[in-house]
Amino acid sequence: MATLAVESPSAQDTLTLQDLVDRLGGIPLSRILARPAPGSATETDLIRINDKKERLCELVDGMLVEKPMGFRESFLALALGALLWDFVRDRKLGMVTGPDGTIRLSPGLVRVPDVALFLWTDLPGQQVPKEPIPQVVPALAIEVLSQSNTRAEMERKRREYFEAGVRVVWLVDPQYRTVAAFERGMDKPREYDQRSTIEGLDFLAGFRLSVADLFACLDRPEGSPVNA
Numbered sequence: 532m533a534t535l536a537v538e539s540p541s542a543q544d545t546l547t548l549q550d551l552v553d554r555l556g557g558i559p560l561s562r563i564l565a566r567p568a569p570g571s572a573t574e575t576d577l578i579r580i581n582d583k584k585e586r587l588c589e590l591v592d593g594m595l596v597e598k599p600m601g602f603r604e605s606f607l608a609l610a611l612g613a614l615l616w617d618f619v620r621d622r623k624l625g626m627v628t629g630p631d632g633t634i635r636l637s638p639g640l641v642r643v644p645d646v647a648l649f650l651w652t653d654l655p656g657q658q659v660p661k662e663p664i665p666q667v668v669p670a671l672a673i674e675v676l677s678q679s680n681t682r683a684e685m686e687r688k689r690r691e692y693f694e695a696g697v698r699v700v701w702l703v704d705p706q707y708r709t710v711a712a713f714e715r716g717m718d719k720p721r722e723y724d725q726r727s728t729i730e731g732l733d734f735l736a737g738f739r740l741s742v743a744d745l746f747a748c749l750d751r752p753e754g755s756p757v758n759a
Contacts, residue, residue, distance in 0.1 A: 556684030590641035599677035646673035
């Protein structure tokens with residue numbers, strides 16, 4: 532097994548490539564950028580890579596890790612973000628970011644939820660942050676699952692979100708058209724399928740989301756033009 536020197540804030544470790552993959556939840560090795568060397572990446576490196584728009588990455592354990600996002604996943608995230616934004620904008624509750632809204636959960640840990648809802652009361656000065664990577668905590672963080680996401684990867688993400696103070700995490704699965712809603716302190720998620728309606732969020736009183744209506748955006752609307 533090949534080994535790779537990995538720098539960390541406290542020590543110089545020698546890890547195998549498999550160790551790195553396991554640490555990140557068994558993700559494909561192709562999602563871990565080789566430059567800068569794993570263990571040495573900084574937020575400056577993350578901003579530089581993401582600004583190129585070639586790859587969207589997160590910063591984890593000093594590594595730049597590509598965040599997968601396919602065409603359908605991107606569209607679904609945009610549709611869900613629009614539904615949430617319509618609700619919170621009319622009630623002046625907060626703001627919603629999309630699939631490139633980087634947030635610092637803790638020093639050296641930067642995640643990019645596909646959709647994130649922030650309450651104005653949780654934002655410094657109740658203003659939109661100006662920093663490229665603000666340290667702010669959404670009330671709701673949403674991840675739209677892609678093919679290369681693993682169960683262990685998403686478990687780690689949920690743990691990090693909750694440790695940072697996120698109240699609710701949704702995992703949206705476009706393949707099976709389900710939503711798993713995790714709440715901080717709960718042992719098991721609430722599972723929603725296309726027969727379900729998501730409601731009852733204490734920080735979004737009155738918000739209701741039909742799961743069937745959400746995933747309907749992935750289908751061609753009836754009556755839409757068809758090329759001959």
